[in-house]
Amino acid sequence: MSVTRTAVTGVGGYLPETVLSNEDFTRMVDTTDEWIVARTGIRKRHKAGDDQLTSDLAVEAAKIALEAAGRTIEDIDLIIVATTTPDMTFPSTASIVQAKLGVPRGAAFDVQAVCSGFVYALSVADGFVARGLSKCALVIGAEVMSRILDYTDRSTCILFGDGAGAVVLEAAQGQGTAEDTGILSFDLQCDGSKTDLLYVDGGVFDSGRHVGKIRMQGNQVFKHAVQKISEAAESAMHKAGLDHQAVDWFIPHQANQRILDGVADRLGLDREKVISTVAEHANTSAASIPLAWYAGIQDGRVKKGDLVLIEALGGGLTWAAAAIRL
Structure with missing residues (x-):
């Protein structure tokens, strides 16, 4: 039996240039590189610049994903951004990403499920693509977690970083088995x-x-x-x-x-x-x-x-x- 699946045709990622090492945190809170590595495995993290918004990171990741998929902004008809750190309370960060990319049409909205947000957003996009409501969707996970960190709290400030990742989704035909793409x-x-x-x-x-x-x-x-x-x-x-x-x-x-x-x-x-x-x-x-x-x-x-x-x-x-x- 032929079924319509949602295929991932392109993946992209973007990290801000500024890097904070564990040593940087030893000058902020009572901690050590050894303690952080032993408890978390983390050695460094990236931090968005003062002039960078979540949407800026999302746009860069989206461009790379689109190139990998061989698609252009004219192909996109759906943008879903999973984020805990939106640019604004409203409009959605996805709306801002749509404008910054120059996407001419389609739906755009955010999904908020914190760290689970990308998987939740992927499930929503799957419904659009598999039902024929979208031909080319962008699902983006993007965060500037550094904006909501308490840099006096050593139990949380060492854990988080900033960045964005994106996937392009398109329909693919399958047979309804685990071997389908x-x-x-x-x-x-x-x-x-x-x-x-x-x-x-x-x-x-x-x-x-x-x-x-x-x-x-x-x-x-x-x-x-x-x-x-x-x-x-x-x-x-x-x-x-x-x-x-x-x-x-x-x-x-x-x-x-x-x-x-x-x-x-x-x-x-x-x-x-x-x-x-x-x-x-x-x-x-x-x-x-x-x-x-x-x-x-x-x-x-x-x-x-x-x-x-x-x-x-x-x-x-x-x-x-x-x-x-x-």
């Missing part, structure tokens, strides 16, 4: 009772007093992350009719190297199959999966025909996974 399955979840574990303590509710900074109960987030992410990944593989042996590359949300290792071990995946950029990028929230994906393509590991498993967990708590044949 394209997105094969999703698992999306949320437990709103755990909002107090990871949140930003300000915003429009706060009478405009301050933008707000990230607050996190790190040990609790870690405990839930390995369990919830593993469950979502197993569910996505089951829905696609796959087992762990079919996975060529595991491309997780880059939160913490210990979480990456814990999930891979729980899923029975060889750690050599894990695409990890956490040491170089830190946690770029919704941007982390497409950035790691792009890194895997750049170094030649991730190739056409490979089966990739992606996953993430973020504030909400939200968590999600997807299985995709390239």
Whole structure:
């Protein structure tokens, strides 16, 4: 039986020029390079310039993804941006990206699921493409997490970085099997009772007093992350009719190297199959999966025909996974 799948035809990534090393943080808070590496695996992260907005990072990643797909701005008819750090309360960052790219038509909107945002946005775009509502979609994860960090809080300020990643999505015909090219399955979840574990303590509710900074109960987030992410990944593989042996590359949300290792071990995946950029990028929230994906393509590991498993967990708590044949 012929079915319409949503294929990933191009991937791009962008990182700001400014780099903050662990040594830089030793001059801000009571920490050491050894402590940060041992607890998180992070060695450095990128920071947007004062004149750079989330939309600027998103545009650069989108251009690279479009070039990889062999498409132009005239082909785009849908833009979805996953972000926790929008340029403005409204309009959407996707609308601003549309204008900056010069895209002449189509829908544009944001998705907010924090670190899970890219997978959530991908699922929304899949609905558009697979139903024929979009012929060429851009899904972008973009963040300037540095704008919502408390640089006196050593438990959070060391964890995050800025960046953007993008994918181009187009329709592809398949036979309804796990060998099809394209997105094969999703698992999306949320437990709103755990909002107090990871949140930003300000915003429009706060009478405009301050933008707000990230607050996190790190040990609790870690405990839930390995369990919830593993469950979502197993569910996505089951829905696609796959087992762990079919996975060529595991491309997780880059939160913490210990979480990456814990999930891979729980899923029975060889750690050599894990695409990890956490040491170089830190946690770029919704941007982390497409950035790691792009890194895997750049170094030649991730190739056409490979089966990739992606996953993430973020504030909400939200968590999600997807299985995709390239």
